[in-house]
Amino acid sequence: MNNEDTEKPGLDWRILFGLTVTSLWMGTGVYYITRIVGWTEFQRLPTADIGSFFEGAFAPLAFLWLVIGHFMQQKEITANTRATSLQEQSTRRLELHSRRDSYFKLLGLVQEQLGSIAGFHYISIFGPTGTDEVSMDEFSALRSEASTGDHSLFIRLMIAAAASNREDPDVVREMLFGTDIRTRHSENFKRTFGRVLEAAESVDTDNMLREALLDGSPAGIYYRIIRHVTGEETMNPLSGIRSNQS
Incomplete structure (x- = not known):
């Protein structure tokens, strides 16, 4: 002292x-x-x-x-x-704290948006225009469940579907980019989550938040799956995921 x-x-x-x-x-x-x-x-x-x-x-x-x-x-x-x-120093701490608060509020809204994107992607694959494994009534019930706070429900379903076909990369690619609509959903999801990562870097100098989002959240895992299919990421995130994840 x-x-x-x-x-x-x-x-x-x-x-x-x-x-x-x-x-x-x-x-x-x-x-x-x-x-x-x-x-x-x-x-x-x-x-x-x-x-x-x-x-x-x-x-x-x-x-x-x-x-x-x-x-x-x-x-x-x-x-x-x-x-x-x-x-x-106090001003910088207050500013960083304010930016983090704003980020987490934004993150909640973006997670809801990402869940909606995954939901429409899911129904395009398994709905009436896809394999017809999920009826519109079932889809509506799932959307109702997701709207109550489980925004990652459809993201987890998409991860589970990809994991169940991990031995056949062509099927996974077909699921994510087989049609123009699916391609648009995948690109939209990747672009939106990429912005979330950029915002995380501006409020977390230690990259702890970025790593948690990428490796510890369903949205991050799904983002990495999309990047792996497009060749932007060499490591396959599906290798450590059980196919019955939901």
């Missing part, structure tokens, strides 16, 4: 030192005139000699207080610099 931070309020030791030296110096001067020169003899001196005496007597004191003033000024500058630095 800095010693200056623990100083008690009161006169600065430099001022006390200056007052002490000044008092001793002036006391010595008075003693010199009284005991050695004598006040009567001193008063008889020419004005120029008296002026020279006082000039020589007070010059060291002037220099002393000049030095003390310099160090006092340096102390104030240091204190002001430290206060400014602390204020800037």
